[in-house]
Amino acid sequence: xxxxxxNSTYLINMQPKEFRLxxxxxxxxxxxxxxxxxxxxxKDLLGSERFPRxxxxxxxxxxLKGEAEIALKSEKYHLKEGxxxxxxxxxxxxxxxxxxxxxxxxxxxxxxxxxxINIPSFTQIYLFIKEDRCISLSDKEQEDxxxxxxxxxxxxxxxxxxxxKEITQHLVxxxxxxxxxxxxxxEPVNRQPYSRKDQLFFDFMGLVTKHCKQERGIEFYAxxxxxxxxxxSSICKELDGQTAKKCIDWQIIINxxxxxxxxxxxxxxxxxxxxxxxxSFFTKFFKVHTGxxxxxxxNTGKVRL
Numbered sequence: 001x002x003x004x005x006x007n008s009t010y011l012i013n014m015q016p017k018e019f020r021l022x023x024x025x026x027x028x029x030x031x032x033x034x035x036x037x038x039x040x041x042x043k044d045l046l047g048s049e050r051f052p053r054x055x056x057x058x059x060x061x062x063x064l065k066g067e068a069e070i071a072l073k074s075e076k077y078h079l080k081e082g083x084x085x086x087x088x089x090x091x092x093x094x095x096x097x098x099x100x101x102x103x104x105x106x107x108x109x110x111x112x113x114x115x116x117i118n119i120p121s122f123t124q125i126y127l128f129i130k131e132d133r134c135i136s137l138s139d140k141e142q143e144d145x146x147x148x149x150x151x152x153x154x155x156x157x158x159x160x161x162x163x164x165k166e167i168t169q170h171l172v173x174x175x176x177x178x179x180x181x182x183x184x185x186x187e188p189v190n191r192q193p194y195s196r197k198d199q200l201f202f203d204f205m206g207l208v209t210k211h212c213k214q215e216r217g218i219e220f221y222a223x224x225x226x227x228x229x230x231x232x233s234s235i236c237k238e239l240d241g242q243t244a245k246k247c248i249d250w251q252i253i254i255n256x257x258x259x260x261x262x263x264x265x266x267x268x269x270x271x272x273x274x275x276x277x278x279x280s281f282f283t284k285f286f287k288v289h290t291g292x293x294x295x296x297x298x299n300t301g302k303v304r305l
Contacts, residue, residue: 053092053093053094054090054091054092054093055087055088055089055090055091055092055093056089056090057087057089057108057109057110058086058087058088058089058108058109059086059087059106059107059108059109060084060085060086060087060106060107060179061079061084061085061087061104061105061106061107062082062083062084062104062105062137062142062145062146063079063080063081063082063083063084063102063103063104064081064103064104064105065081065101065102065103066080066081066098066099066100066101066102066103067079067080067081067098067099067102068095068096068097068098068099068102068104069095069096069097069098070085070093070094070095070096071092071093071094071096071198071202072085072087072091072092072093072133075133076096076198077133077134079134082136082137082138082139082142083134083135083136083137084134084135084136084137084142084145084182085133085134086129086133086134086179086183087133094202094205096239096240097241105146107149109172113169113172129180129183132183135182135183137182141182144178145175145178145179145182148171148174148175148178149175151171152168152171152172152175155167155168155171156168156171197235197238197239198239200225200227200232200235201235201236201239201240203225204221204225204232204235204236204244204247205247205251207221207224207225208221208247208248208251209251212248212251212252212255212274213252213255213273213274213275214275216248216249216252216275218232218233218244218245218248221244221248222244229244232244233245249285249289250289252274252285253286253289253290255274256270256274256286256294257290257297259273260294260297260298261298267279267282267283267294267295270282270294271283282294
């Protein structure tokens with residue numbers, strides 16, 4: 001079992017639902033858990049900014065500095081320093097915004113590992129926590145939880161211990177119970193249900209995820225939502241800080257970056273996949289939005305969402 005660092009790998013697959021949101025999955029071939037820091041300067045580190053993702057993992061995020069606004073399914077939360085949030089497998093996560101000085105510590109456990117540890121009444125625990133996903137921690141509570149996690153990682157790094165897997169499972173179980181205890185006595189962070197504008201924006205994001213390869217015009221999405229193009233752009237500007245057209249272009253760029261980084265398709269093939277008239281037009285579009293050509297981006301060998 002390997003503990004991997006901030007450059008966490010993740011896989012994105014399509015969910016066969018009406019709006020087929022992309023999935024955020026963690027590679028569990030060689031490890032049970034993952035951890036990393038999210039900085040305010042990171043550009044969509046988990047692929048859950050700009051567009052909502054279905055998370056295929058259980059995770060905890062502690063806000064160490066700054067603030068952020070997130071949406072979990074149909075609830076919005078405003079996180080500040082000292083707040084902790086829990087994400088369950090199949091949750092729909094959308095990081096709406098975060099301050100420039102935001103710094104968050106994320107701990108992730110893959111579903112297979114979580115389901116294999118023995119926690120009695122897990123369903124009741126889930127039902128309890130899901131009502132108040134985000135709570136505020138004291139400095140001591142935050143320090144103790146992070147220390148438990150670091151101790152678990154240090155124990156798991158002892159490759160010569162034949163019982164390493166079993167020890168790690170028990171230590172993770174202890175961390176789960178620590179989190180449960182924090183939630184039972186913690187102060188919930190105020191949540192707000194989605195407004196009509198929030199729901200339209202969320203549905204727009206889902207439609208873009210599904211149709212952006214074929215449709216880049218605002219009118220298509222406005223018609224699907226039964227609103228005017230002007231109203232759609234005003235909603236995007238208010239909630240996301242940019243126009244609907246830029247939201248569409250950004251999702252195309254995200255998908256293209258993934259294909260450039262994870263496939264061997266030629267530039268011309270990718271251009272055709274995204275319905276560009278030719279490779280030259282596609283290259284110009286990509287460079288306008290990223291500052292480099294598709295070939296230059298591919299040569300960096302990185303996923304830079």
